[in-house]
Amino acid sequence: MKLYEMTLKEASEKIKKQEITALELTQSILDRIKEVEPKVDSYITITEEEALNRAKEIDEKIKAGEEVSVLAGIPMAVKDNICTDGVKTTCASKMLENFVPPYDATVVKKLNAAGAIMVGKTNMDEFAMGSSTENSYLKKTKNPWDLNKVPGGSSGGSAAAVAAGQAFYALGSDTGGSVKQPAALTGLVGLRPTYGRISRYGLIAFGSSLDQVGIFTKDVTDCAIVLRELAGKDKMDGTSAEVEVADYEKHLDKDMSNIKIGIPKEYFVEGIDADVKKAVLDGVEKLKELGATVKEVSLPHTDSAIATYYVLAPSEASSNLARFDGIRYGYRAEGYDSLEGLYTKTRTEGFGDEVKRRIMIGTYALSAGYYDAYYKKALKVRTLIKKDFVDAFEDVDVIIAPTAPNVAFNIGEKTSDPMAMYMEDACTIPSCLAGVPGMSIPCGFKDGLPIGMQIIGNYFDEATMLKVAHAFESVTEFKDQRAKL
Amino acid sequence: MLDKDTVKHVAKLSRLEIKEDEFETVSKKMGDILSYIEKLQGVDTENTDITYNPINLVNQFRTDEVRESLEVKKVLQNAPEKEMGCFKVPKVLD
Numbered sequence: 001m002k003l004y005e006m007t008l009k010e011a012s013e014k015i016k017k018q019e020i021t022a023l024e025l026t027q028s029i030l031d032r033i034k035e036v037e038p039k040v041d042s043y044i045t046i047t048e049e050e051a052l053n054r055a056k057e058i059d060e061k062i063k064a065g066e067e068v069s070v071l072a073g074i075p076m077a078v079k080d081n082i083c084t085d086g087v088k089t090t091c092a093s094k095m096l097e098n099f100v101p102p103y104d105a106t107v108v109k110k111l112n113a114a115g116a117i118m119v120g121k122t123n124m125d126e127f128a129m130g131s132s133t134e135n136s137y138l139k140k141t142k143n144p145w146d147l148n149k150v151p152g153g154s155s156g157g158s159a160a161a162v163a164a165g166q167a168f169y170a171l172g173s174d175t176g177g178s179v180k181q182p183a184a185l186t187g188l189v190g191l192r193p194t195y196g197r198i199s200r201y202g203l204i205a206f207g208s209s210l211d212q213v214g215i216f217t218k219d220v221t222d223c224a225i226v227l228r229e230l231a232g233k234d235k236m237d238g239t240s241a242e243v244e245v246a247d248y249e250k251h252l253d254k255d256m257s258n259i260k261i262g263i264p265k266e267y268f269v270e271g272i273d274a275d276v277k278k279a280v281l282d283g284v285e286k287l288k289e290l291g292a293t294v295k296e297v298s299l300p301h302t303d304s305a306i307a308t309y310y311v312l313a314p315s316e317a318s319s320n321l322a323r324f325d326g327i328r329y330g331y332r333a334e335g336y337d338s339l340e341g342l343y344t345k346t347r348t349e350g351f352g353d354e355v356k357r358r359i360m361i362g363t364y365a366l367s368a369g370y371y372d373a374y375y376k377k378a379l380k381v382r383t384l385i386k387k388d389f390v391d392a393f394e395d396v397d398v399i400i401a402p403t404a405p406n407v408a409f410n411i412g413e414k415t416s417d418p419m420a421m422y423m424e425d426a427c428t429i430p431s432c433l434a435g436v437p438g439m440s441i442p443c444g445f446k447d448g449l450p451i452g453m454q455i456i457g458n459y460f461d462e463a464t465m466l467k468v469a470h471a472f473e474s475v476t477e478f479k480d481q482r483a484k485l
Numbered sequence: 486m487l488d489k490d491t492v493k494h495v496a497k498l499s500r501l502e503i504k505e506d507e508f509e510t511v512s513k514k515m516g517d518i519l520s521y522i523e524k525l526q527g528v529d530t531e532n533t534d535i536t537y538n539p540i541n542l543v544n545q546f547r548t549d550e551v552r553e554s555l556e557v558k559k560v561l562q563n564a565p566e567k568e569m570g571c572f573k574v575p576k577v578l579d
Binding site: 340365435 | 492559
């Protein structure tokens with residue numbers, strides 16, 4: 001087995017036993033990046049020199065007998081909308097093409113403190129708006145399982161990097177499914193925590209009441225390890241929650257005898273590919289064999305979720321993206337004749353089509369005369385969607401559904417039709433609006449492309465969600481399959 | 486389809502410019518999205534409260550104490566134009 005093929009945990013054990021050095025491990029990832037990056041295009045920035053220097057520091061600490069974290073010396077990648085002090089953070093936008101943050105996001109600070117080694121910043125849909133990573137201003141990332149297919153979005157670069165062995169794990173961000181959906185399309189474990197579980201400080205805002213930092217890993221154990229490091233209250237983020245963080249790895253076992261699984265009938269209807277449906281339901285059968293109880297549940301407002309999301313997320317985006325005015329940071333147009341002219345020309349040239357479209361939809365929904373009919377109405381429907389989940393979790397511990405309606409689609413297939421692209425997130429959006437945690441794990445293949453099973457947990461109960469995912473993973477072999485590049 | 490005046494008005498509010506040859510595409514795509522969103526009107530929300538935030542957050546306060554701020558150099562490092570420790574903007578007063 002090549003070094004880059006290991007899981008985070010396997011690599012960490014070898015480093016701690018001094019069977020390999022952090023430098024060797026980092027070099028193996030950098031070599032892998034050199035080998036496959038021309039095909040996959042996962043990264044916007046590669047931080048080779050900094051990574052090698054940090055690896056040497058970690059090796060010295062280990063040699064000196066210092067106690068180090070499980071993440072120490074392990075190469076990882078960060079989505080390019082998460083601020084990194086001194087390293088370009090572009091949001092894959094012309095607007096921020098040369099932006100160098102003067103501070104680290106809290107998640108980056110935590111990983112640095114744990115000795116993690118960042119090898120680069122990954123490609124994404126511009127300002128995290130999209131479901132295929134085709135909206136990037138800088139490059140198009142390909143799916144490592146089939147280079148003609150999209151890796152999903154908006155965290156497609158992070159997903160492709162892990163799936164191609166270019167990082168042991170990666171951070172993404174999830175507003176309406178931008179971690180879970182690309183994880184499904186690239187055969188990874190992808191977790192979006194409860195809203196408030198992980199600090200958003202330093203994550204460049206898109207839809208503030210929805211955005212969450214998420215995690216991509218090769219297996220569930222790795223995911224539990226990274227979540228433990230990132231979770232917790234942050235005084236820099238007023239929306240982060242003061243809720244106890246468990247040692248998630250310790251909760252992983254195969255005993256499903258006390259677990260009640262809910263199957264939402266609204267997620268297995270028309271529009272879901274028959275093979276995807278079958279793979280997910282076969283997965284549920286496996287969990288049943290391990291002792292879980294399964295019952296049908298109903299989330300009656302599922303059908304309203306996409307419409308609700310496409311009012312609320314753009315409304316919040318129109319407000320959040322007002323800060324990009326060409327004054328304090330980012331792109332500035334030339335040839336304006338007034339302050340307002342500067343704003344307008346800068347924003348018109350700096351933002352891509354999808355970002356402009358969402359800003360305008362949001363501005364429309366918030367404008368006089370439409371506020372009640374769109375924005376206020378969507379906030380009320382959000383209450384009903386949330387109530388659906390609260391009611392369902394009275395009876396079950398987790399809810400299982402498909403993550404995406406289909407396997408990865410062709411590059412260019414949906415770019416001219418925004419509504420077709422929005423439907424890609426039909427299965428992930430409802431739980432994001434409700435704020436409950438969710439994850440995707442691989443549960444099958446169709447035509448050589450991975451299928452994702454979505455496990456949705458109750459508020460702040462990531463432990464049970466991870467336990468169910470781990471039980472499934474222990475009796476199947478999907479996690480051991482790797483994209484051949 | 487959204488009418489041209491509405492698209493123009495929304496673009497102005499958004500500080501964006503729509504070029505003459507883009508109006509048709511922009512209004513069609515926005516129109517498609519807005520007509521999909523119309524389906525929310527069919528949901529019964531009488532006596533339903535609004536949810537701004539999924540975990541019912543309350544205001545967060547911190548003590549009013551002096552803290553270290555970023556250095557001026559760092560604050561200005563990304564500014565497209567700067568002068569004498571300030572961000573430079575076009576003239577706004579005659």
